[in-house]
Each structure stands twice: as C-alpha cells, then as structure tokens.
Amino acid sequence: MAISEKDVKHVAWLARLALTDEEVQKFTQQLDVILEHAGKIAELDVENVPPTSHAIPIRNVFREDEVGVCLAPEEALLNAPKKENQSFVVPRIV
Template identity: 60%
Template sequence: MITIKDVEHVALLARLELSEEEKQMYTKQLDAILEYAQVLNELDTDDVPPTAHVLHLRNVWRDDEVGEHLPPDEVLANAPETEGQFFKVPRIV
C-alpha cells in the first residue's frame, strides 16, 4: 500500500513540489497501479516465452547496388556552406 510518505519521498527524489491535493491524488493513483500489477503477477505465464517485443521484428535488407546519383553542384545547391565539393560543417570538439 502506497502512503503519502512514499509519494513525498518519490517527489523529493524527482525534485518535484506537490500540493496536498496532488499528494492525495498520486497516492490513490500509485496504489491503484500497484494493485493492478499484483493482479498481473497472479497470471500463469509458465507457457509464455520471454520476449523483447510482442510483434516479430526483423530487418529488411536490400542489396547495396550502385545507381544513379546527383551531380555535386546539384547536391550542394542548398547547403549553407561548402568547401570544394564537400559540405562545410562547424568543428565539434
């Protein structure tokens, strides 16, 4: 069970200033969340494999093929600064 002291402690860690109304509200909301988490803990998940994503993810690769390209003048036409046939960018140290 979440108490107001718990909410005050979390607020202190997060550097949040909460009104008394907010403390009451968050106490009720966090308590409801933890009650629901307890319901989920009671589910039988023995036959459920651990997963990182609920949907099957895969990379879609394409062959790296040389194709047509734009001429350097056209590529650099909208660049704020250029140096020869290159983009000029600020030095980051």
C-alpha cells in the first residue's frame, strides 16, 4: 500500500472533509491506485530533469501597478450567509 487509512484521515482533516469510515476505506483504495500509477515515474532517471510546475514555457506575466474598478460592497457581500457593518460575519474562531 502506498497510502494508509491514517494518511487519508489526516489529509481529509487538512482539507476539512468529514469522511465516514466506509469513505475512508474507499478513498484509501482509490488513492493507492493513483499513487501507484504516479509512482511509475520513480522508475525513470529524472536526475537532470527540473520539476515541471507548468506545462507551457511561459514566463513573466505581470501587470502594471494601476488601480482599477472594485466591486461595490453590496456586490462583494451578495453571497455572504451573514453580514454586519458591511462585513462578512464568521463564527467564533477559537
């Protein structure tokens, strides 16, 4: 196995996903297959190949430091489940 149920639970917690025991089992098996497939790369010598983060060789896409138009606050808050004082309301943090 390339991944354990414990790993899956940990990753689920990091992503704030509540998984049932059945789901943990199911995803452990599926992720194992995926990781095994991705693991094939370890069979190759990639010593001199730089890690690829982007498939297309584009560099330096920048913008000028200019101020544009922003959303009106009521638009920004349109989908907020709760609002107060023109702000998003979030439940207690600690």
